[in-house]
Amino acid sequence: MAKTSARQGTAPRNYPKGERRRAQIIEAAFTAFGQVGYRNASMVQLAAACDVSRAGLLHHFPTKESLLEAVLEERERQDDAHFFGSGAVNRDGLEYFASMIRLVAHNQANPLIVSLFAVLSGEATAADHPARPYFVARYERTRRQMQLAVDDLVRRDLLRPHVDASGLAADLIAFIDGLQIQWLLSPDAIDMPDHLRKLLRGLISVELP
Amino acid sequence: MAKTSARQGTAPRNYPKGERRRAQIIEAAFTAFGQVGYRNASMVQLAAACDVSRAGLLHHFPTKESLLEAVLEERERQDDAHFFGSGAVNRDGLEYFASMIRLVAHNQANPLIVSLFAVLSGEATAADHPARPYFVARYERTRRQMQLAVDDLVRRDLLRPHVDASGLAADLIAFIDGLQIQWLLSPDAIDMPDHLRKLLRGLISVELP
DNA sequence: CCTACCGATCGGTAGG
DNA sequence: CCTACCGATCGGTAGG
Incomplete structure (x- = not known):
């Protein structure tokens, strides 16, 4: 492959x-x-x-x-371009999450991008769906990458007290995915980057760059 | 109706x-x-x-x-039975979220329940889908109900400092929905009630009943 | 890229 | 006028 x-x-x-x-x-x-x-x-x-x-x-x-x-490769290429183009070095947790907010804002301006993954990821939970292996692998990889950023914040003591860092990557990915469904159904009721920013402020003790 | x-x-x-x-x-x-x-x-x-x-x-x-x-009515009836049957009076925020954890645990034991909404809610984001009006209304209602529980916690000063209560209901619903996708794709990597419990402990300053 | 096709299956409706 | 079905077939469309 x-x-x-x-x-x-x-x-x-x-x-x-x-x-x-x-x-x-x-x-x-x-x-x-x-x-x-x-x-x-x-x-x-x-x-x-x-x-x-x-x-x-x-x-x-x-x-x-x-x-x-x-289509999935094209979508992957767009995400990569966004992350690498914005100078978000994976090792810096603050840069990583600042980049994440920008990506969500970019996606909210392009409903097609949001729609593609919201619809396909649900459909691909079926056992025999051709995109299932892709999504399984993608989520595993994304959880691993984001957890690196979380661990960096832990090391630098930038997470607020009582925040459980274990599994926090899965939580944040879940949050973003779920928000997309609500936004697609009620675009006027939900502002995705705003929700993400507020949530991260409750988790991280310093302002994002 | x-x-x-x-x-x-x-x-x-x-x-x-x-x-x-x-x-x-x-x-x-x-x-x-x-x-x-x-x-x-x-x-x-x-x-x-x-x-x-x-x-x-x-x-x-x-x-x-x-x-x-x-089918949607049947699913609704199951949720209602769970909530009313467990004595979760809407006015008590702590009871509400304790009940929510039990519901998520119950759903994790019944993959069909999880699958139905994960797949249908994605599909129903399409403009002409017959279930779209149902999901729009359901999310609006659920956000309103859960926000009442959140507001109760605010009134009783049970939310940790730096937690933004505005829009927290939408955030928690998003979190649960997104977690279902990851669980359906990698059931062994994700324990949904465990994630929810840990997340709520980071938000609420007392132990749930 | 085209025309000319294949086996099958779709949701919905007929009279009885 | 009711319930609980039946076998047959409509015009269209699917991926290859």
């Missing part, structure tokens, strides 16, 4: 038209999966939305699952 | 065979909706699972939506 490059799959390098089509299809699938989920999204409607025949769509993505994989 | 009785829909009173069939169908749909979601569940498979013809199924639930409605 090792990938040496961001590009993968059926698209060769330097066919600009094919690359653009590919990107267009991924974007349309990103939207569709986020709106109705993976299983309920239809390849026929996706092809129509991209002004391509079904056979044309299948040229770029021979199966629906290959398209799902590409 | 006022319901004077728990019984509703097409089933009249005192047809024991019909009532049993109805309950069996609701249970099967409860499972199916929780496993693959509403849209992806099929009336044909549901009928087969209940050893009933499709026409027989449609006699009890003339549309798929009517079955969804019955």
Whole structure:
């Protein structure tokens, strides 16, 4: 499963038209999966939305699952770009959580991003769902990374008394995920970055950078 | 929409065979909706699972939506039974959250209950989903009720310093919802009532009853 | 990328 | 006019 490059799959390098089509299809699938989920999204409607025949769509993505994989990689790339681009060195817990607030604010400005994971992660809890292994691995990795940031705050004695640092990473991830559901259902009642900021102020004894 | 009785829909009173069939169908749909979601569940498979013809199924639930409605009512009834049965008077914040921990423990022993809402709430964020109005209303109501419990703790000065009580209800609901996703994906890595207990200990300055 | 197809399954409705 | 179903089939659409 090792990938040496961001590009993968059926698209060769330097066919600009094919690359653009590919990107267009991924974007349309990103939207569709986020709106109705993976299983309920239809390849026929996706092809129509991209002004391509079904056979044309299948040229770029021979199966629906290959398209799902590409969409998840695209989403992963966006998260990475945000984190690495913002100078959030993993070792600094304060920088990590400041970056997290910015990411949540960025996502709130882009409902499609929020929708994709809220819908897919629920759907992918099914035992036979093709995205289940991806989400299991992603949550394990995210918990491990965020717990490093938490542990850094513990070491520097920046957590408030009575805050239990064990499992705090899972708690914060859960909080953000759950908030997305409430925001998608009642966007006017919930301000996600505001909730996260307030919650973190109750956990961390200094102001975030 | 006022319901004077728990019984509703097409089933009249005192047809024991019909009532049993109805309950069996609701249970099967409860499972199916929780496993693959509403849209992806099929009336044909549901009928087969209940050893009933499709026409027989449609006699009890003339549309798929009517079955969804019955399933959501059944789930609501289970929650209510838990809360009222445990003597959790809404006005007492400590009792409320103690009851909440028991509910989460009960749900963790019954994955189907967890699955149903985790899958449906994600699916129902879609603009045209038949369960969207239900979930919007349910979250609004739950936030309001839980905030009453939070406000009671504020009045009695039982929240730790630096805890922001405004919007805390939404935060706790989000936390529980998000934890369910992680638990469904990695049941061995997450213990939901344990996480909730530890989190509440960081918020509330006295031990829960 | 196209046309021309496949086996199957969808939710809902008919008369009896 | 009731309940509790039955076998058959409608027009459309699914992924490949």
